[in-house]
Amino acid sequence: MLALRIALRYLFSRKSHGAVNIISAVSVGGVAVAVAAMVVVMSVFNGFRYLAESKLSRIDPDLAVVPAGGKVFAGADSLAAVLRGIGGVASAEPVLTEQAFASVEEKQMPVTLRGMTRAGIAASGIGGAVIDGEPFPDGRGALLSVGAAVGLNVRPSTGLPVAVFEPRRVGRVNPSNPGAAFRSDTLEVGGVFQIEQEEYDRDLVVAPLPVVRRLLDYDTEASSLALTLAPDADFAKVRGEVEAALPDGLKTLDRREQQADAFRMIEVEKWITFMMLAFILAVASFNIVSTLSMLVIEKEANMGVLRAIGGSRSFISGIFANQGWLVTVAGGVVGMVAGSALVLGQQHFGWVKLQAADMALLSVDSYPVRLACGDLAVVAAAVLLGAVIMAAVAGAMAAKKSEGVS
Secondary structure, three states: HHHHHHHHHHOOOOOHHHHHHHHHHHHHHHHHHHHHHHOOOOOOOOHHHHHHHHOOOOOOOOOEEOOOOOEEOOOOOHHHHHHHOOEEEEEEEEEEEEEEEEEEOOOEEEEEEEEEOOOHHHHHOHHHHHHEEEOOOOOOEEEEEEHHHHHHHHHHOOOOOOEEEEEEOOOOOOOOHHHHHEEEEEEEEEEOOOOOOOOOOOOEEEEEHHEEEHHHOOOOOOOEEEEEEEOOOOHHHHHHHHHHHOOOOEEEEHHHHHHHHHHHHHHHHHHHHHHHHHHHHHHHHHHHHHHHHHHHHHHHHHHHHHHHHHOOHHHOOOOOOHHHHHHHHHHHHHHHHHHHHHHHHHHOOOOOOOOOOOOEEEEOEEOOOOOOOOHHHHHHHHHHHEEEEEEEEHHHHHHHHHHHOO
16 A cells, blocks of 8 residues: 555656656556547447447338248248237238349349338338339339439339349250340339438339249248337337247347348447557557656665665565556546547537538438447456556566665
8 A cells, every 4th residue: 555655656746857757748648549549439430330220221120030041931921921910010021132133225233122012012111212203103013222223224204114134043044045044024113212221222123022023933932021010019029929930940130130240340340440549559558668667767766765664675666566557547547538528529519520512411410429338448448458567567677676776
């Protein structure tokens, strides 16, 4: 305890050499800046994750039943009928999704073809996102995302059909007639929708489920079942009942799990950035070594006095070990407070704005940030690890210096 009190006095007292004061301030400032950067950057990634969660696709179902392995499963229609009978399930509709090739006159592009029932379109909310044409086209009408409509240069008013091609899934291919390797069909453009999510607005084409099944040589197969729950349904309870009714080989996904790749990418980028900033923190922490070495030299006379009155080498080493972790922790605390203040200010006042040629295209006008207690704990752990290392280095330097002091 006495060693800590002496270390605290050394920390706040004015040094006899002005350079030591300056170097000490710079060392603490370096740690503080690195720690503040870690807090701010991790909060930015939290903000983007929060934004992604708040903007989860309007067309992703509340709960999706998908195969645990493979692309499709059979008996989707009968299973959907069973699941509709579960309390809390408002609708259960089969969905069949596959990559395809679309063509309108000279315009061609790969598209994501999604077969859905009329009830499935209504439950998904795609109809409410239609910006041109009919939300529920009849017959062979299809709904094109804005990206597919632009890429094919087609809209409902043009009256041009969209030719869709799929490789034959079954049967033999005649090398002398490559065209026979594809099945094709034509779709009328009933409407154009915009979800404001790039993965759907880029190339999605929603067509009647029977048309897509015929193209792919399927009967009752589906890629998934889209389940919409009643507003007052207990999600966990309904999910449990749905999973109990599923045959082997099928599983359920909530909305976040359906976008697992996007969230996984955000987390990977976040922690890679954290490791890079942790390296910068390590470099800033080792700048403290110069401060501690100069302090050891400056306090050489004090060491002699302490040795003369019976202070052991371990006691003297403990003083400077405490000094090492105090300097590191002081910088860390300043950095965490400053970083947290900046994040909370941005979170509530939106100081840093996003820039774009057309601000109407942005869903937010300022950088999204969210302060997370878990991230602060991780940063604090990194600071404490640096403090332990600095304490060991300072104690070793002081012990070696005290050996020559009588």
